[in-house]
Amino acid sequence: MxxxxxxxxxxxxxxxxxxxxxxxxxxxxxxxxVLDPYLLKFFNKRKTYFAHDPLQQCVVGDIVLLxxxxxxxxxxxxxxxxxxxxxxxxxxxxxxxxxxxxTRFLENLSDSENLTEADTTYLSEKLQELKxxxxxx
Amino acid sequence: xxxxxxxxxxxTLQYLSQGDVVFKSSVKVMTVNYNTAGExxxxxxxxxxxxxxxxxYKNPWVQIMLFRNMTPSPFxxxxxxxxxxxxVDVEDKTNKEITEHVKKILGKSKExxxxxxxxxxxxxxxxxxxxxxxHLRECICEIEGQVPCPAFxxxxxxxxxxxxxxxxxxx
Numbered sequence: 001m002x003x004x005x006x007x008x009x010x011x012x013x014x015x016x017x018x019x020x021x022x023x024x025x026x027x028x029x030x031x032x033x034v035l036d037p038y039l040l041k042f043f044n045k046r047k048t049y050f051a052h053d054p055l056q057q058c059v060v061g062d063i064v065l066l067x068x069x070x071x072x073x074x075x076x077x078x079x080x081x082x083x084x085x086x087x088x089x090x091x092x093x094x095x096x097x098x099x100x101x102x103t104r105f106l107e108n109l110s111d112s113e114n115l116t117e118a119d120t121t122y123l124s125e126k127l128q129e130l131k132x133x134x135x136x137x
Numbered sequence: 138x139x140x141x142x143x144x145x146x147x148x149t150l151q152y153l154s155q156g157d158v159v160f161k162s163s164v165k166v167m168t169v170n171y172n173t174a175g176e177x178x179x180x181x182x183x184x185x186x187x188x189x190x191x192x193x194y195k196n197p198w199v200q201i202m203l204f205r206n207m208t209p210s211p212f213x214x215x216x217x218x219x220x221x222x223x224x225v226d227v228e229d230k231t232n233k234e235i236t237e238h239v240k241k242i243l244g245k246s247k248e249x250x251x252x253x254x255x256x257x258x259x260x261x262x263x264x265x266x267x268x269x270x271x272h273l274r275e276c277i278c279e280i281e282g283q284v285p286c287p288a289f290x291x292x293x294x295x296x297x298x299x300x301x302x303x304x305x306x307x308x
Contacts, residue, residue: 012165012216014202032200033193040148042190063204065166065216082220085168086207093208095226103172103209 008068008078014085015049017062025077026051026058028066052080061088147190156191158236159245160199166216167192170204171227181211183232215243 010030019027028049033042051066052073058064058081067082086092092099099106139145146152160167169189171181185203193201213225213235223243227235245253266274278286284296294300 010165010200011218013200014166014168014216030200031202033189035194035197040150040153042193067220086204091207093210094214094224095208095210095212095228100208102206103175105209 010049010079011068012082013049013066013079015064015066017058017060017064018048020053020056020058020060022050024052024054024056026053026064026081028064028079049079050077052077057081058084059088062086144187147187153191153194156188156195157244158188158192158195158240159250160192160196160243161245163218164196164199164215164243165218166200166202168202168204168214168216169211170208170214171211172206172209177228178211180230180232180235181213181227184227184235188232188236213239 013028013030015028015030017026018029028051029046030049031044031046034045035042049066051064052069062084063086064081065083065085066079068079069077072078073080089101090099091101093105096105140148142148169181169185171185172178173182189201189203193199211227213227215223215225217223225235225238225242230238261271263273266272266277266280269275274280276286277283284292
């Protein structure tokens with residue numbers, strides 16, 4: 001039943017793309033939490049995997065989901081790109097479906113609509129100060 | 138001499154083994170997206186601080202990834218073996234509620250855990266003795282009803298190796 005998938009122990013992994021210089025292959029760094037036996041604290045342990053990316057749609061910095069191939073594609077490539085979870089610079093919040101960056105949504109970015117009266121007066125005052133007057137000398 | 142850190146109890150084996158979320162075998166990856174500031178992410182932050190070590194201790198083969206400040210809303214995402222993804226919104230939930238919910242949807246039930254315990258117990262016979270790794274007792278002298286270890290209680294003269302030839306020599 002599970003023989004078709006699995007030249008590898010890791011069937012599904014999530015990692016960050018660190019290199020795309022190879023043709024149709026993405027270098028992905030996967031971090032796992034490993035318990036330090038003395039401190040009894042979990043630390044990230046990294047491992048790099050190579051994933052087959054036929055359309056070369058990965059950019060460095062993407063968070064991707066990899067699926068294990070049924071048999072090894074080459075000496076190092078044992079996984080393929082299943083899905084790009086978060087595209088760098090273009091993160092879509094899965095709960096609302098809207099594009100976002102950090103802790104704010106990118107939807108309504110038109111500043112002029114959200115400015116209040118006080119804001120406009122303050123900004124115009126600042127602009128006045130910045131004006132270079134040739135009569136100062 | 139107290140332990141170092143804010144809540145060093147998190148770094149004790151007793152606390153780690155108290156975690157009761159054991160994932161079903163189909164769960165492969167768990168991803169937690171949360172924010173380092175804001176009231177809505179408070180529960181998620183506590184979950185990551187207190188409960189994620191317990192979960193990882195009980196499920197060493199599940200990959201857990203933490204993402205900070207990527208999206209405004211905090212959520213958990215599980216990737217299952219059949220390609221299915223489970224999205225759990227944790228906005229405005231306490232860390233206890235989050236663990237309960239996760240246990241309900243993707244955790245092994247108590248009966249399953251007990252059944253697995255019993256299966257594991259069946260494999261090893263408690264009456265045998267041998268290396269500590271596989272048995273409860275190492276030597277036959279530890280079993281009650283058997284001859285005690287001569288290191289603690291000297292053997293009676295008849296059982297010692299040098300008694301029989303000594304008697305023969307005398308006779």
